[in-house]
Amino acid sequence: xxxxxxxxxxxxxxxxxxxxxxxxxxxxxxxxxxxxxxxxxxxxxxxxxxxxxxxxxxxxxxxxxxxxxxxxxxxxxxxxxxxxxxxxxxxxxxxxxxxxxxxxxxxxxxxxxxxxxxxxxxxxxxxxxxxxxxxxxxxxxxxxxxxxxxxxxxxxxxxxxxxxxxxxxxxxxxxxxxxxxxxxxxxxxxxxxxxxxxxxxxxxxxxxxxxxxxxxxxxxxxxx
Amino acid sequence: xxxxxxxxxxxxxxxxxxxxxxxxxxxxxxxxxxxxxxxxxxxxxxxxxxxxxxxxxxxxxxxxxxxxxxxxxxxxxxxxxxxxxxxxxxxxxxxxxxxxxxxxxxxxxxxxxxxxxxxxxxxxxxxxxxxxxxxxxxxxxxxxx
Numbered sequence: 001x002x003x004x005x006x007x008x009x010x011x012x013x014x015x016x017x018x019x020x021x022x023x024x025x026x027x028x029x030x031x032x033x034x035x036x037x038x039x040x041x042x043x044x045x046x047x048x049x050x051x052x053x054x055x056x057x058x059x060x061x062x063x064x065x066x067x068x069x070x071x072x073x074x075x076x077x078x079x080x081x082x083x084x085x086x087x088x089x090x091x092x093x094x095x096x097x098x099x100x101x102x103x104x105x106x107x108x109x110x111x112x113x114x115x116x117x118x119x120x121x122x123x124x125x126x127x128x129x130x131x132x133x134x135x136x137x138x139x140x141x142x143x144x145x146x147x148x149x150x151x152x153x154x155x156x157x158x159x160x161x162x163x164x165x166x167x168x169x170x171x172x173x174x175x176x177x178x179x180x181x182x183x184x185x186x187x188x189x190x191x192x193x194x195x196x197x198x199x200x201x202x203x204x205x206x207x208x209x210x211x212x213x214x215x216x217x218x219x220x221x222x223x224x
Numbered sequence: 225x226x227x228x229x230x231x232x233x234x235x236x237x238x239x240x241x242x243x244x245x246x247x248x249x250x251x252x253x254x255x256x257x258x259x260x261x262x263x264x265x266x267x268x269x270x271x272x273x274x275x276x277x278x279x280x281x282x283x284x285x286x287x288x289x290x291x292x293x294x295x296x297x298x299x300x301x302x303x304x305x306x307x308x309x310x311x312x313x314x315x316x317x318x319x320x321x322x323x324x325x326x327x328x329x330x331x332x333x334x335x336x337x338x339x340x341x342x343x344x345x346x347x348x349x350x351x352x353x354x355x356x357x358x359x360x361x362x363x364x365x366x367x368x369x
Contacts, residue, residue, distance in 0.1 A: 053308055055334040077284060077308040081335075089338055104284065107312060110320055 004029065004066045006052035006082050007073035008039050011098060015070065020046060027061045053081050055089070063090045072098040076107070083113045135218060136210065139202065149177070149204050150213070156197040157219040166191035168216055173206035225249070228297040228323075230283045230313055231304030232259035235329055235349075239301060241267070244276050248299075251277035253292040283313045294321050303329040311339055318344075 001024050005012050008030030016028040020043070028043060029052040030036045036049040050057035052073065063069065069086040071079035079097045086092040099105050099118040108116035125138065140149040154161050160168045165176055179193060180186035180200040195201065203213055225248045229240040232254040240263060244250040252263060252271075257280050263271035271278055281288025283304055294300070300317040302310035307330050314328040328346045330336035336348035 053335070054332065055338065075308070077306065077312045080312055081308045085338065088342070103286075106286070107284065107316060111312075111315060 001025070001067045002062070002065055003068045003070065004058070004061050004063060005070045005072065007071065007098070008032075008035055008047065009072070009074060011072045012070075013039060015072065016043060016046065029057060029061055053078050055085065058082070058085065058090070063092065066090070066092050068092070068094040068096070070096045074100055076100050076104040080107060080111060080113055084111060136214060143207075146207055147204060148207055149202060150210065151200055151202055152213065152217045154195055154197050154199045154201060155218045158197070158217050160195050160216040161197040163195060164191065165189045165193045165195060168195065170203075170216060171209050171212045174209050174213060175204050176201050177204050178202035225298045226251070226293065226296050227299045227301065228253065228292055228294055229301045229303060230254075230292075231302065231310070231329075232262055233303065233305055236301065236303035237262035239303065240276065244274060251279065251293045251297070253279045253281055253283060253288060255280065255282045283309055284316070289313075289316070289321070294323065297321075297323050299323070299325045299327070301327050307332050307335055311335065311344070314344055
């Protein structure tokens with residue numbers, strides 16, 4: 001696989017290193033002269049100097065034969081442009097963009113730049129996962145398949161607390177796929193499994209059903 | 225016509241002033257509050273007294289575009305110093321807000337040409353400048369000294 005990585009910061013350099021270690025062919029593009037010279041000591045011919053948003057720089061890096069273009073500069077507008085020309089001008093099949101400011105994710109979506117990876121969002125999701133009492137965590141979003149998997153904590157006094165799985169009034173298009181009792185191993189429930197307060201449950205659902213599901217697992221229909 | 229100019233540099237401020245003089249409603253968005261001085265320079269009254277609008281904000285922030293009136297804009301001019309910012313914000317104006325006329329300043333001739341092929345109205349000062357220089361060189365070479 002031939003991969004072009006644009007942006008030789010911490011993300012780009014480590015990515016290039018790992019890909020090379022995994023026997024992939026890589027060209028890293030870095031526009032800062034000093035950073036380029038430093039990286040060149042290590043990566044030698046696998047790094048090129050130039051502004052990766054200039055078409056001739058991408059062409060010199062061999063974008064016409066790239067299997068994957070990864071844009072991980074510190075500027076979202078640059079990452080968007082690199083991926084847009086990679087996809088639409090050079091017909092590169094796979095792109096991955098870094099989104100520095102989560103508020104810019106909407107621009108990536110608008111222009112069809114997917115997947116866009118936001119470290120801030122990833123860490124926020126992890127914090128939600130770690131902070132107790134923060135009712136709902138999105139574990140997986142599959143927008144194309146129109147499916148989500150969420151993790152919900154069962155709060156004392158909620159409609160579902162103390163009931164059998166079969167009796168919990170979940171909307172069509174949702175299903176409890178796992179129960180994670182506090183401090184014990186998770187398991188796939190049977191219809192007569194009792195859901196206890198303090199348990200966490202994994203639910204697969206159609207997007208948009210979260211409020212109905214929260215209504216079953218929280219006393220007031222909301223997290224906390 | 226309501227003209228929204230993003231970027232009050234040399235190009236943006238000049239186009240904003242002439243659009244206002246031509247009788248259009250003009251709103252200017254720039255992240256630097258001091259860029260306002262360019263709109264006042266050489267004018268008998270201040271930009272606001274002359275009827276212009278000025279908003280401080282970053283071009284690619286939706287809230288800033290909304291505050292500057294992107295939803296009412298008939299003509300959108302992307303004239304910041306960053307080619308990629310202009311190209312992005314122009315597509316946001318076109319595709320998200322449906323602004324009917326979008327004009328983009330792009331300094332790099334290659335990017336300007338390709339995005340023009342994709343349907344953006346780009347203006348490339350470098351290309352125009354190069355053509356004028358070439359013409360001037362040609363004329364100088366054929367003129368007896």
